[in-house]
Amino acid sequence: MTSPKRPWLLRIVDAIVDFVVGDDWLLAVGVIVVLCITALVGRAVGSWWVLVVGVPIVLFVSLMRATRSHPS
Amino acid sequence: MREVVLVLAAFAASLVEMVEALTIVLAVGVTKGWRTALSATATALAVLLAIIVAFGPLISKLPLPVLRLVVGALLLVFGLQWLRKAILRASGWKALHDEDAIFEREVEALGGEGTSARIDGKGFAVAFKGVLLEGLEVAFIVVTFGATQHRVGLAAIGAGAAVVLVVVVGLFVHRPLARVPENSLKMVVGVLLTSFGMFWAGEGLGAKWPGSDAALLGIIAWVALVSALLISRLRTRSKVAA
Numbered sequence: 001m002t003s004p005k006r007p008w009l010l011r012i013v014d015a016i017v018d019f020v021v022g023d024d025w026l027l028a029v030g031v032i033v034v035l036c037i038t039a040l041v042g043r044a045v046g047s048w049w050v051l052v053v054g055v056p057i058v059l060f061v062s063l064m065r066a067t068r069s070h071p072s
Numbered sequence: 073m074r075e076v077v078l079v080l081a082a083f084a085a086s087l088v089e090m091v092e093a094l095t096i097v098l099a100v101g102v103t104k105g106w107r108t109a110l111s112a113t114a115t116a117l118a119v120l121l122a123i124i125v126a127f128g129p130l131i132s133k134l135p136l137p138v139l140r141l142v143v144g145a146l147l148l149v150f151g152l153q154w155l156r157k158a159i160l161r162a163s164g165w166k167a168l169h170d171e172d173a174i175f176e177r178e179v180e181a182l183g184g185e186g187t188s189a190r191i192d193g194k195g196f197a198v199a200f201k202g203v204l205l206e207g208l209e210v211a212f213i214v215v216t217f218g219a220t221q222h223r224v225g226l227a228a229i230g231a232g233a234a235v236v237l238v239v240v241v242g243l244f245v246h247r248p249l250a251r252v253p254e255n256s257l258k259m260v261v262g263v264l265l266t267s268f269g270m271f272w273a274g275e276g277l278g279a280k281w282p283g284s285d286a287a288l289l290g291i292i293a294w295v296a297l298v299s300a301l302l303i304s305r306l307r308t309r310s311k312v313a314a
Contacts, residue, residue, distance in 0.1 A: 019208065020146065022153040031148045039277050048279040051270045056298040059152055063302060066156070067165050067309060
């Protein structure tokens with residue numbers, strides 16, 4: 001949520017962050033972590049499998065968080 | 073193959089967002105007059121077009137590995153957001169999008185029915201914001217998807233076809249398009265964005281996908297399978313929690 005009292009430049013930054021990060025910041029952070037691990041592993045061995053395994057784990061954790069915090 | 077998926081993804085993403093935008097435009101049209109609704113829509117579409125024209129060629133000039141890593145990462149975040157929402161809706165943890173209910177809410181918020189021939193400031197702002205915000209995601213997908221494959225035009229054709237379809241149907245039905253299987257489309261787009269994001273981010277980081285381009289089909293199948301399993305698991309939890 002953006003406050004109307006914030007300067008317009010900060011409100012634009014807020015809107016961009018909100019647009020990219022969306023409902024759950026964990027997804028954005030999780031993607032960055034998975035990509036960093038992929039880059040590190042890639043220096044030693046093939047790294048495609050890190051994405052194949054890591055991305056579903058990020059999604060799983062985000063969904064578990066959502067269903068724990070909003071029990072229907 | 074990539075081109076077909078590119079057009080399909082742009083079309084489906086655009087269809088979902090434009091159906092949501094149409095609901096807002098219809099609400100403004102009914103309450104504040106069609107002149108207000110249509111002028112706001114045209115202005116928002118012009119701004120979106122300007123964004124695509126300005127950023128499309130700019131992004132295309134970046135070195136391909138950097139472009140693929142940045143775009144792949146952004147598509148991954150976007151795709152996972154779409155997937156998360158669609159999975160929560162499909163498994164009963166989040167209410168399905170109800171265009172009829174949104175339409176009624178917007179009409180009420182705009183102060184009931186009563187059209188005018190003059191442009192209404194509040195109605196213009198609501199319609200403009202609705203079309204611009206819903207369209208921004210489409211513009212982002214068109215620019216990034218297109219730029220990574222150097223096919224911004226092709227992605228724009230897919231998105232444009234969806235806009236034309238929604239506008240034409242909207243002109244005929246004059247009601248919110250509640251029967252569009254919005255969540256299923258959102259799921260398909262989420263799977264495609266996440267898969268392309270994984271593929272491109274991996275390539276940007278120098279990963280060698282087994283089977284090269286053909287790996288994309290495997291990734292799409294894998295992400296779809298994971299999504300189906302997650303829906304099944306969350307449905308079970310939803311029933312237990314109920």
